[in-house]
Amino acid sequence: MSKGENDVKTSASADSKKLALVLMAAAFMLCGTYIVAVGAESTDAVIHDGDTGIHDGDTGMIHTTWNSGNCVVTYDSQWMQKDSAGLIQIGDGILKVSGNGPMEDYHHVDHTDCSTTPWIDRAAWASPYYGCNKLIIEEGVTHIGSFAFFCLRFSEVVLPSTLTSIGDSAFERTELKSIVIPDTVTKMGDQIFKDCTQLTSVKLPNGIKELGLDVFYGAPIPEIELPSSIRALNGTFNNSGIKSIVIPDGVTKIASRTFSRCSDLKTVVLPDSVTAIEGWSFDGSGITEIKLDNIKSIGNDAFKGCESLKCVILPEGLESLGSSAFENCTSLEYAYIPDNFKEIPGSLFSECKSLKTIVLPASIESIEGHAFAGTPLEYVNIPDSVKSIGMCAFSSNSLTSVVIPASVKSIDAMAFTSETLKYISIEGTDVDLGFFTFLSTNLETFNAPAINDPQIASKYMGSFTSMIFYESDKTTKVEPVTAGAIGGYTWTSIGAPEKDSVYKIPDPKPETLTYTWMNYDGTILQKTTGVPLNEWPSYEGEDPVNKFGLTFCGWNSVEDRYGNVFLLATYQVGEVTDVGGDDGMDGEDDSPDDSPTDDTPKTIATVIVLAVTAIFIAAVARKD
Numbered sequence: 001m002s003k004g005e006n007d008v009k010t011s012a013s014a015d016s017k018k019l020a021l022v023l024m025a026a027a028f029m030l031c032g033t034y035i036v037a038v039g040a041e042s043t044d045a046v047i048h049d050g051d052t053g054i055h056d057g058d059t060g061m062i063h064t065t066w067n068s069g070n071c072v073v074t075y076d077s078q079w080m081q082k083d084s085a086g087l088i089q090i091g092d093g094i095l096k097v098s099g100n101g102p103m104e105d106y107h108h109v110d111h112t113d114c115s116t117t118p119w120i121d122r123a124a125w126a127s128p129y130y131g132c133n134k135l136i137i138e139e140g141v142t143h144i145g146s147f148a149f150f151c152l153r154f155s156e157v158v159l160p161s162t163l164t165s166i167g168d169s170a171f172e173r174t175e176l177k178s179i180v181i182p183d184t185v186t187k188m189g190d191q192i193f194k195d196c197t198q199l200t201s202v203k204l205p206n207g208i209k210e211l212g213l214d215v216f217y218g219a220p221i222p223e224i225e226l227p228s229s230i231r232a233l234n235g236t237f238n239n240s241g242i243k244s245i246v247i248p249d250g251v252t253k254i255a256s257r258t259f260s261r262c263s264d265l266k267t268v269v270l271p272d273s274v275t276a277i278e279g280w281s282f283d284g285s286g287i288t289e290i291k292l293d294n295i296k297s298i299g300n301d302a303f304k305g306c307e308s309l310k311c312v313i314l315p316e317g318l319e320s321l322g323s324s325a326f327e328n329c330t331s332l333e334y335a336y337i338p339d340n341f342k343e344i345p346g347s348l349f350s351e352c353k354s355l356k357t358i359v360l361p362a363s364i365e366s367i368e369g370h371a372f373a374g375t376p377l378e379y380v381n382i383p384d385s386v387k388s389i390g391m392c393a394f395s396s397n398s399l400t401s402v403v404i405p406a407s408v409k410s411i412d413a414m415a416f417t418s419e420t421l422k423y424i425s426i427e428g429t430d431v432d433l434g435f436f437t438f439l440s441t442n443l444e445t446f447n448a449p450a451i452n453d454p455q456i457a458s459k460y461m462g463s464f465t466s467m468i469f470y471e472s473d474k475t476t477k478v479e480p481v482t483a484g485a486i487g488g489y490t491w492t493s494i495g496a497p498e499k500d501s502v503y504k505i506p507d508p509k510p511e512t513l514t515y516t517w518m519n520y521d522g523t524i525l526q527k528t529t530g531v532p533l534n535e536w537p538s539y540e541g542e543d544p545v546n547k548f549g550l551t552f553c554g555w556n557s558v559e560d561r562y563g564n565v566f567l568l569a570t571y572q573v574g575e576v577t578d579v580g581g582d583d584g585m586d587g588e589d590d591s592p593d594d595s596p597t598d599d600t601p602k603t604i605a606t607v608i609v610l611a612v613t614a615i616f617i618a619a620v621a622r623k624d
Helices: 003-023 456-460 600-623
Strands: 027-029 032-037 059-068 071-083 086-099 134-137 141-144 156-158 178-180 201-203 244-246 267-269 311-313 334-336 401-404 423-426 445-447 512-518 524-532 551-559 564-572
Touching: 086 141
Parallel strands: 086 134, 134 156, 178 201, 244 267, 311 334, 401 423, 423 445, 512 564
Antiparallel strands: 027 032, 032 059, 059 071, 071 086, 512 524, 551 564
């Protein structure tokens, strides 16, 4: 070593000793001690800018301690003066918690303000060059306090075998990448890992029974193994990056918002023990399918906005179904509604842009408001059991014709509003219609019993420009008279304003019918035209296929009284041995006595009988 180099080293050593003596006097800091040792004369130059006396290359240590409940928290870090830009941290900034018992809970912390963290000013310095990046909880500690490490930037944590509980938001907004929680932990609070945007791996403790609200909110964790001890999930994965999950047996419900806004979630396996899916539980998630075999209740908005969900099979044992449960499921192609249903809840399938057909069971008594609004439905069967239809129930869809059975006693305002709607037939005489029940600028036929009300147009229809009306004698045409703008309630009458006038819109009487067989997705399987009124055509095609695994069980007819009969394929869960007669009308033979029939089974039976008879005669002849 040269003499010059030795002089520099000696000088630096002397300066370091001077500063060490000055800084050994502990600086009192609120909850503990703060000791700084540097290579030049200064007291707290680590924190403040200006003429600190610290030179490039100088190094030092920071050591801070404070109390937390029954524990002591210690922060150690080493730094170096890099250049005029300031200090940089050398190695890990390590935060340690030691003691016997629980840490303190810090419920005063504001979720939106990192400066409210209990020791943010000591364990995460203001400069981006500093901060704790490793946390060690030592043996003896039993509880991690609520918000204890909120907003600290550590990415690694070591937990002790003595730990039994973790408080709310304990690790919220940290930079944790992975964590192994010991099996001794039996209680975990809410939002523990909320907004841990680098967290991808978590080992949960065996024995934990319940996970709280928003535990993984904002965390990109793709998958996690839930221990068999789990019995309750309470909004646990809301807005997380979870992609697939298996719910363990013993969980009885999926609580509200448990998987809400999990856009990456594709697969969820539910055990038989789950019987309830609460409101908003899968709202906005990315699931493509889900089995609901044992579900007895589904809450409001449970699957709302699941834009990748393609099939919904409601179970036979379902007892309650909330409104908007499948609203805005834009990829939904097929929905199975079991026979025991009595009500279609409000907005149930609203804005389901891929739902082209629906078969309603004969048990349905009410269709609530907006139930099918905004869907591309072209055909719908309204069963004879239906008594009421709610506001906008079938608004903004692709229906061309609607037949209202006599069972319907009330239809609310704008229940059927569609530019494609051309034909309406009301079979009953005492139905209570709301304002603008039928709103379509292309309406051509309104078939209804004679109505003694000259205000029929303003009450029931939004437009009648292309329709023809007749006086009560059904021969004298009446030109519609309007006063006021479309959409207002000021339209006067159809023709003369006399209160005792009776008006009739004639029902078309086609001489032949057109039969169209269709699959659930709107695919036309067969179309037969020119069929006489007293005949039924045979379906010559193969049985329709449901790609979601249901079994074809027959046809459901929708007749528009306009010369068209649409036969919609129906399906059910399980094996089916009989799919109905050749007319395909729900397994019932509605054809007239002289309608053509398929004699193939009868012919086969005849051949068998003749063959057996011939064998018997031959045997007798040989005996003789």
